[in-house]
Amino acid sequence: MIVLVVNCGSSSVKIDILESETGDRIFRAKAQRIGTQLCQIRIDDWTLPLPGADHEKAIETIFQQTSLEGVTAVGHRVVHGGEKFSAPIRIDETVERSIEELIPLAPLHNPANLAGIRAARKHLPDRPHVAVFDTAFHHTLPRCARTYAIAKDLREKHGIRRYGFHGTSHRWVARRAADFLHEDLRNLRLITCHLGNGCSITAVEHGRSVETSMGMSPLEGLVMGTRCGDIDPGVLLTLQRHAGLTVDELDHLLNKESGLLGLSGISNDMRDIEQRAAEGDESCQLAIRVFCHRLLKYIGAYIAVMEGVDAIIFTAGIGENSASVREQVCQHLGFFGARLHEERNREASVDRLKPVALISTDHSQTRLLVVATDEAHAITRETEEVLK
Ligand code: AMP
Numbered sequence: 001m002i003v004l005v006v007n008c009g010s011s012s013v014k015i016d017i018l019e020s021e022t023g024d025r026i027f028r029a030k031a032q033r034i035g036t037q038l039c040q041i042r043i044d045d046w047t048l049p050l051p052g053a054d055h056e057k058a059i060e061t062i063f064q065q066t067s068l069e070g071v072t073a074v075g076h077r078v079v080h081g082g083e084k085f086s087a088p089i090r091i092d093e094t095v096e097r098s099i100e101e102l103i104p105l106a107p108l109h110n111p112a113n114l115a116g117i118r119a120a121r122k123h124l125p126d127r128p129h130v131a132v133f134d135t136a137f138h139h140t141l142p143r144c145a146r147t148y149a150i151a152k153d154l155r156e157k158h159g160i161r162r163y164g165f166h167g168t169s170h171r172w173v174a175r176r177a178a179d180f181l182h183e184d185l186r187n188l189r190l191i192t193c194h195l196g197n198g199c200s201i202t203a204v205e206h207g208r209s210v211e212t213s214m215g216m217s218p219l220e221g222l223v224m225g226t227r228c229g230d231i232d233p234g235v236l237l238t239l240q241r242h243a244g245l246t247v248d249e250l251d252h253l254l255n256k257e258s259g260l261l262g263l264s265g266i267s268n269d270m271r272d273i274e275q276r277a278a279e280g281d282e283s284c285q286l287a288i289r290v291f292c293h294r295l296l297k298y299i300g301a302y303i304a305v306m307e308g309v310d311a312i313i314f315t316a317g318i319g320e321n322s323a324s325v326r327e328q329v330c331q332h333l334g335f336f337g338a339r340l341h342e343e344r345n346r347e348a349s350v351d352r353l354k355p356v357a358l359i360s361t362d363h364s365q366t367r368l369l370v371v372a373t374d375e376a377h378a379i380t381r382e383t384e385e386v387l388k
Pocket of ligand 1 (some may be wrong): 270
């Protein structure tokens with residue numbers, strides 16, 4: 001099946017056309033800085049300025065650059081599926097309306113996802129469109145893991161609970177790991193660490209998500225590129241009361257100026273931070289230590305939640321590429337029999353054709369793996385499953 005994948009962020013649009021079985025990419029385009037005078041489309045090495053374009057204009061222009069004739073279906077990444085969507089679903093008017101009703105839960109993401117759905121349905125009305133939700137995989141979170149300790153009436157009125165995100169990636173890498181280990185996913189306890197610009201970690205027990213670090217929004221949990229992750233809510237009260245920050249200023253601070261960027265003071269990119277840390281920059285050294293410590297703390301917690309773990313998986317930009325971050329975390333995991341193979345770790349390299357690398361020793365009781373994530377390919381497979 002040839003699937004066109006639409007992934008709309010608040011200021012970007014990514015369009016991929018893939019063969020669902022192999023994951024071969026037929027076409028790839030990206031529009032950035034949507035809604036500004038600097039908006040431009042990039043296809044391979046070619047750049048087209050598109051000042052002031054919105055999502056619809058960007059999608060329409062990208063569609064003009066390639067043939068859509070062979071496309072069988074369209075898969076849309078949708079960030080928040082709320083309580084309602086526990087699996088991907090074929091999009092119709094009712095589904096569109098439901099995604100719109102979920103905007104209060106994901107004010108930054110769902111409006112962009114919806115703009116992408118509307119534009120693509122307008123231009124390709126005769127193909128089936130499927131919504132694939134970041135939250136769906138976490139529908140299996142037990143009540144004790146998804147409930148915040150505040151009053152029931154407030155929780156129910158405002159949909160306040162933990163939902164979890166990055167579900168498509170966690171599910172994808174868990175499956176790749178099970179294939180690699182020649183095990184049935186239903187027999188495994190896995191911890192999947194998605195460490196990219198956004199970071200989250202999930203406990204996958206017998207194929208089901210039973211704990212995950214992102215919560216009602218993608219702000220909770222690990223330290224991320226620009227997001228703070230876990231923080232005492234008292235800090236927010238202090239910033240409002242004593243630093244005079246408004247709600248919008250707090251939102252911007254916690255989502256865009258914190259995490260690795262806030263800690264290092266120079267960059268949200270782990271490559272820059274690792275380089276400066278090696279040159280002796282103390283803020284960058286601390287940023288890496290805080291990042292790794294938070295991750296280690298979650299891994300320990302998830303081992304307790306599942307009463308053990310068979311494999312720990314590192315994925316996404318940092319997880320796949322930073323041997324140093326993996327080493328700084330794994331060197332503390334010997335207490336339950338996980339042994340990092342230093343050379344395998346340094347040399348690990350994964351891609352679509354060789355998506356899994358083993359980085360633990362042959363005698364390690366818990367396997368340590370690097371697994372390439374591929375959200376576009378995962379979305380094509382989920383789209384295909386719905387249509388079958
Ligand atoms: P993603 O969101 O999965 O594309 O991951 C993006 C992040 O991966 C970047 O912000 C970098 O911090 C990180 N990254 C990519 N390549 C490397 C590398 N070779 N070493 C360390 N971090 C990397």
